[in-house]
Amino acid sequence: QRRKEMAVKLNVNVGTIGHVDHGKTTLTSALTQIQAARLGGQALSFDQIDKAPEEKARGITINTSHVEYESETRTYAHIDCPGHADYVKNMITGASQMDGAILLIDGTEGAAKQTIEHILLARQVNVANMVVFVNKMDMLSDVERVEMAELIELETGALLEAQGYENTPFIFGSALQALEAALRGDLDAPEMACIKELVDAMDRHFPDPVRDYDSPFMMPIEGVHTIPGRGTVVSGRVERGVIKVGQPVEVIGLSNDGAELIVTGTQAFRKDVPEAKAGMNVGLLLRGLKRDEVQRGQILSAPGVIQPYQKGRAEIFVLTAEEGGRHTAFSTGYSPQFFFGVTDITGVIDVSEGMPVLPGSQAKVGFVLHKPVGIEKGVRFALREGGKTVGAGIVTEVAT
Numbered sequence: 001q002r003r004k005e006m007a008v009k010l011n012v013n014v015g016t017i018g019h020v021d022h023g024k025t026t027l028t029s030a031l032t033q034i035q036a037a038r039l040g041g042q043a044l045s046f047d048q049i050d051k052a053p054e055e056k057a058r059g060i061t062i063n064t065s066h067v068e069y070e071s072e073t074r075t076y077a078h079i080d081c082p083g084h085a086d087y088v089k090n091m092i093t094g095a096s097q098m099d100g101a102i103l104l105i106d107g108t109e110g111a112a113k114q115t116i117e118h119i120l121l122a123r124q125v126n127v128a129n130m131v132v133f134v135n136k137m138d139m140l141s142d143v144e145r146v147e148m149a150e151l152i153e154l155e156t157g158a159l160l161e162a163q164g165y166e167n168t169p170f171i172f173g174s175a176l177q178a179l180e181a182a183l184r185g186d187l188d189a190p191e192m193a194c195i196k197e198l199v200d201a202m203d204r205h206f207p208d209p210v211r212d213y214d215s216p217f218m219m220p221i222e223g224v225h226t227i228p229g230r231g232t233v234v235s236g237r238v239e240r241g242v243i244k245v246g247q248p249v250e251v252i253g254l255s256n257d258g259a260e261l262i263v264t265g266t267q268a269f270r271k272d273v274p275e276a277k278a279g280m281n282v283g284l285l286l287r288g289l290k291r292d293e294v295q296r297g298q299i300l301s302a303p304g305v306i307q308p309y310q311k312g313r314a315e316i317f318v319l320t321a322e323e324g325g326r327h328t329a330f331s332t333g334y335s336p337q338f339f340f341g342v343t344d345i346t347g348v349i350d351v352s353e354g355m356p357v358l359p360g361s362q363a364k365v366g367f368v369l370h371k372p373v374g375i376e377k378g379v380r381f382a383l384r385e386g387g388k389t390v391g392a393g394i395v396t397e398v399a400t
């Protein structure tokens with residue numbers, strides 16, 4: 001019975017963000033304990049979550065814990081990172097994309113340095129929505145509680161609005177007390193109310209993830225195959241839009257010469273389908289395309305939609321020497337390889353709006369590529385030098 005219900009619930013990707021020690025892991029544990037007791041699923045202790053396993057994304061090591069819990073209507077896949085550096089890496093590499101973030105704030109302190117950085121970064125990497133959990137309210141007297149609640153809602157609300165996060169719900173409570181009540185098995189304890197309010201706020205404020213069927217067709221190419229006698233098939237997951245047999249497309253990338261191609265077959269699960277839509281994994285048979293004219297990492301799109309760009313701005317982070325990165329800082333003129341998918345191109349970095357970029361730091365930079373490439377805002381890349389990964393980035397602006 002339980003399994004059946006889970007199968008039909010919609011999954012939403014979320015995670016805890018915020019300053020170190022404000023209670024992200026405690027809240028994550030409380031969420032799994034309480035939702036598991038109410039609705040089933042796996043309850044995880046603080047230690048199980050805090051021992052985050054290592055993951056690899058674009059050759060970069062990140063520590064993240066993936067946990068799952070349910071609400072009445074959804075399953076939440078939730079990530080919690082042990083440290084600030086892991087958040088930055090996770091967000092910039094897109095190792096786990098969040099549909100919504102739970103921003104933790106220590107109610108005795110208010111927004112701190114990393115709180116602000118995480119809000120800015122969330123905006124840069126297109127996290128669409130936030131809810132705020134103001135934690136550690138158990139440490140305040142009744143009078144202080146009212147004062148701090150007002151102050152934090154005002155200050156942090158303004159910070160969030162400045163980044164386009166409108167009408168963000170604020171929940172006040174104590175993750176630690178809720179967790180302790182859950183571990184006692186006291187599901188009706190008043191300390192639990194904040195977790196219920198939080199889950200309700202997530203259900204209401206984070207919209208269902210939607211597939212974009214209305215924008216022009218776009219698909220990153222993951223594979224290229226030849227069907228003897230029929231032609232070249234490119235495969236991948238449709239990111240936006242819908243495409244049908246007979247419609248024109250183009251390949252964007254290094255060797256793009258603007259030639260128009262016609263879709264002559266659309267397949268999913270090795271069967272012909274009437275159309276390829278956003279979210280589907282498909283193979284598209286293309287007339288007029290030779291096997292060696294296309295490669296993994298290029299983009300297939302409706303003609304004229306994605307322009308090749310040569311310049312832009314990006315949010316990057318640079319690995320430390322211990323992580324296999326550079327030993328020294330770099331300044332304007334630094335010229336690494338940029339890897340967009342498998343498109344590998346030299347570029348020049350411009351840090352003239354900031355300080356030289358130190359290993360282990362995060363920066364906003366400009367860049368100019370050696371040749372135009374089919375990139376757009378939100379595209380992620382790895383930075384490489386002498387055959388090793390030295391950092392990663394996400395494009396925040398493009399220009400020709």
Ligand code: GDP
Pocket residue numbers: 018019020021022023024025026027104135136137138139173174175176177
């Ligand atoms: P993180 O670094 O954001 O993951 O924070 P943790 O969850 O590790 O919590 C940091 C410290 O704050 C730990 O000692 C927790 O026990 C404590 N803590 C977390 N939530 C609360 C709370 O609601 N009230 C109190 N008094 N302490 C809390």
Ligand code: MG
Pocket residue numbers: 024025026050081082083
């Ligand atoms: Mg933690």
